Amino acid sequence: DTGVSQDPRHKITKRGQNVTFRCDPISEHNRLYWYRQTLGQGPEFLTYFQNEAQLEKSRLLSDRFSAERPKGSFSTLEIQRTEQGDSAMYLCASSFLETQYFGPGTRLLVL
């Protein structure tokens, strides 16, 4: 399978714990995006990488959130001190040109 992959697919954690998600983009794609989607809503942009450089961050990305793409390939999204409001689907997408290809998402539930 050469699509975008995300790991884990599901995560249940207790409030206050840290969680980390991984995204592996399509191999030739230099752009990588993170989005958050809550129930009944469309995805909301969080951050964007071109190669290893994080070029844009949404105001949604509080200081508890950090994303990295150290070698310009896979990316990680870490949420520190999780809150119940962080419960959502976290989607990763990659692109080479205009079309973004999405992974299956990581569903996070914070208890």
Add this chain to the structure above:
Amino acid sequence: SQQGEEDPQALSIQEGENATMNCSYKTSINNLQWYRQNSGRGLVHLILIRSNEREKHSGRLRVTLDTSKKSSSLLITASRAADTASYFCATATYNNNDMRFGAGTRLTVKP
């Protein structure tokens, strides 16, 4: 913040009928894309239309774009039960670094 707004929020039709979904947006765009999302899964790219295009076709899909009215429509002809999903429009500005999604139209096609 979300840019696009889909209309209607929900649509229920019989198999074989056509389904039309509309999207309105607020700012100038470089392109507009339509995505499909089955329940609890990632988004699948359907079609991209650029700001200098007025209509595009892909199989049973027809997309129109009216930049003067800042609106787009997605027509699915001869619908099938497998078309049951949520459909989102997403707009990209000229730097194309983030896409803004609407809340989606939930389409149900009854067999």
